[in-house]
Amino acid sequence: LQFSSRSQLAGLYQLQQEAPRPKRITCPQEVGTPVIKSTDINQVITQFHGMISREYADELLAGAEGAYLIRESQRQPGTHTLALRFGHQTLNYRLFYDGKHFVGEKRFESVHDLVTDALITLYIETKAAEYIAKMTTNPIYEHLGYTLLLKDKTVHRLSRGRTEPRRVTFQKDEKISSPLVRRSALKDTPEKQCSYEKIHNFKVHTFRGPHWCEYCANFMWGLIAQGVRCSDCGLNVHKQCSKLVPSDCQPDLRRIKKVFSCDLTTLVKAHNTTRPMVVDMCIREIELRGMKSEGLYRVSGFSEHIEDVRLAFDRDGEKADISANAYADINIIAGALKLYLRDLPIPVITFDLYSKFIQAAKIPNAESRLEAIHEGLLQLPPAHYETLRYLMAHLKRVTTFEKDNFMNAENLGIVFGPTLMQPPEQNALTTLNDMRQQKLVVQLMIEHEDVLF
Numbered sequence: 001l002q003f004s005s006r007s008q009l010a011g012l013y014q015l016q017q018e019a020p021r022p023k024r025i026t027c028p029q030e031v032g033t034p035v036i037k038s039t040d041i042n043q044v045i046t047q048f049h050g051m052i053s054r055e056y057a058d059e060l061l062a063g064a065e066g067a068y069l070i071r072e073s074q075r076q077p078g079t080h081t082l083a084l085r086f087g088h089q090t091l092n093y094r095l096f097y098d099g100k101h102f103v104g105e106k107r108f109e110s111v112h113d114l115v116t117d118a119l120i121t122l123y124i125e126t127k128a129a130e131y132i133a134k135m136t137t138n139p140i141y142e143h144l145g146y147t148l149l150l151k152d153k154t155v156h157r158l159s160r161g162r163t164e165p166r167r168v169t170f171q172k173d174e175k176i177s178s179p180l181v182r183r184s185a186l187k188d189t190p191e192k193q194c195s196y197e198k199i200h201n202f203k204v205h206t207f208r209g210p211h212w213c214e215y216c217a218n219f220m221w222g223l224i225a226q227g228v229r230c231s232d233c234g235l236n237v238h239k240q241c242s243k244l245v246p247s248d249c250q251p252d253l254r255r256i257k258k259v260f261s262c263d264l265t266t267l268v269k270a271h272n273t274t275r276p277m278v279v280d281m282c283i284r285e286i287e288l289r290g291m292k293s294e295g296l297y298r299v300s301g302f303s304e305h306i307e308d309v310r311l312a313f314d315r316d317g318e319k320a321d322i323s324a325n326a327y328a329d330i331n332i333i334a335g336a337l338k339l340y341l342r343d344l345p346i347p348v349i350t351f352d353l354y355s356k357f358i359q360a361a362k363i364p365n366a367e368s369r370l371e372a373i374h375e376g377l378l379q380l381p382p383a384h385y386e387t388l389r390y391l392m393a394h395l396k397r398v399t400t401f402e403k404d405n406f407m408n409a410e411n412l413g414i415v416f417g418p419t420l421m422q423p424p425e426q427n428a429l430t431t432l433n434d435m436r437q438q439k440l441v442v443q444l445m446i447e448h449e450d451v452l453f
């Protein structure tokens with residue numbers, strides 16, 4: 001089966017229209033209650049034929065594409081088999097029910113919907129098997145460019161900013177095909193600071209009405225769960241295409257509702273900043289009026305006020321008022337910054353790299369230890385690295401006021417260790433065992449901030 005590029009958009013859609021429609025084969029007499037307790041029990045009862053043989057089911061369905069019935073399995077009494085006529089043969093599926101009906105991954109409200117979807121899938125995947133296998137080889141994604149897909153959105157050049165560490169991530173980006181058109185389209189956009197790559201956050205999605213894949217331009221077939229949608233930017237693609245889409249997700253502010261507890265890279269990309277604005281704003285405020293405050297970051301602010309700051313950021317973003325007029329006590333701002341860092345779904349020092357840093361801290365030789373920490377830092381995602389670099393430079397400045405604020409690299413390490421580093425699997429024992437190393441990592445990052453970053 002071949003589609004020309006002009007009919008490509010219609011091709012698979014046409015096939016879905018042609019797919020055989022389901023035909024219920026009802027049982028002439030009532031043969032008892034099906035074993036499944038279903039919400040559409042009445043519907044199921046009429047199609048339930050009791051324990052009939054495969055051969056007899058075959059006879060009942062014979063000749064009619066799309067005909068189906070439900071029987072009790074002879075081999076496994078108490079279980080149900082869906083017998084479905086397709087491609088001039090009878091296909092038998094074990095039918096499950098757990099509040100919804102299913103034979104595979106997709107779950108349906110009714111058996112009829114399940115059969116409708118199965119017939120579409122079988123029909124398209126049989127008729128266009130070769131086409132489907134190849135449909136991702138010539139994606140429109142590159143030709144259209146992400147700029148066009150996202151219309152009014154600014155796309156940033158995927159070039160390396162000056163403040164970013166020497167790392168391999170962006171070389172990787174070069175390897176993901178070379179979308180010439182996309183690149184040239186991007187040349188005209190003014191260079192922005194935020195150039196981090198971000199993977200899409202794809203979730204299985206049920207589309208209402210016909211939808212076409214934004215990667216390969218083909219129709220997304222089926223009755224439900226036809227494809228996946230990125231919950232951060234709204235990109236819609238086939239499940240098989242989702243594996244090929246480059247890591248160039250540009251989150252949409254309309255989809256990113258919160259500031260706290262939002263993934264760090266997602267937040268900075270959505271707001272087009274180098275670092276989370278919470279970090280910048282809190283640090284600015286603290287440097288303005290809090291550097292000499294005794295026990296800065298150690299003394300906790302009133303937790304209800306800290307919660308207020310969190311709500312203000314979630315509600316107003318960079319317009320949140322955290323000035324002295326709003327919160328006279330600087331410990332509230334310091335507390336909000338700590339809360340922000342602690343509540344990240346992926347900590348600043350990521351779960352992946354956690355043990356690398358813990359191991360580094362255990363190295364007895366001071367120089368090798370720093371070397372190992374440096375190596376770990378270079379592997380952090382750029383937005384995480386940049387946030388950490390900025391925070392450490394700030395904390396270093398905090399220590400220069402030690403005679404007023406009584407804070408040095410060591411006690412800041414105690415405060416920020418568990419805030420910046422959390423083990424991938426939280427349990428009381430690892431938390432206790434790693435505390436010394438967590439403190440040491442942060443302490444060393446503050447002390448050697450100038451050479452490490």
Ligand SMILES: [Zn+2]
Pocket residue numbers: 199200201230231232233234235248249250251
């Ligand atoms: Zn996305």
Ligand SMILES: [Zn+2]
Pocket residue numbers: 213214215216217218237238241
């Ligand atoms: Zn696709």
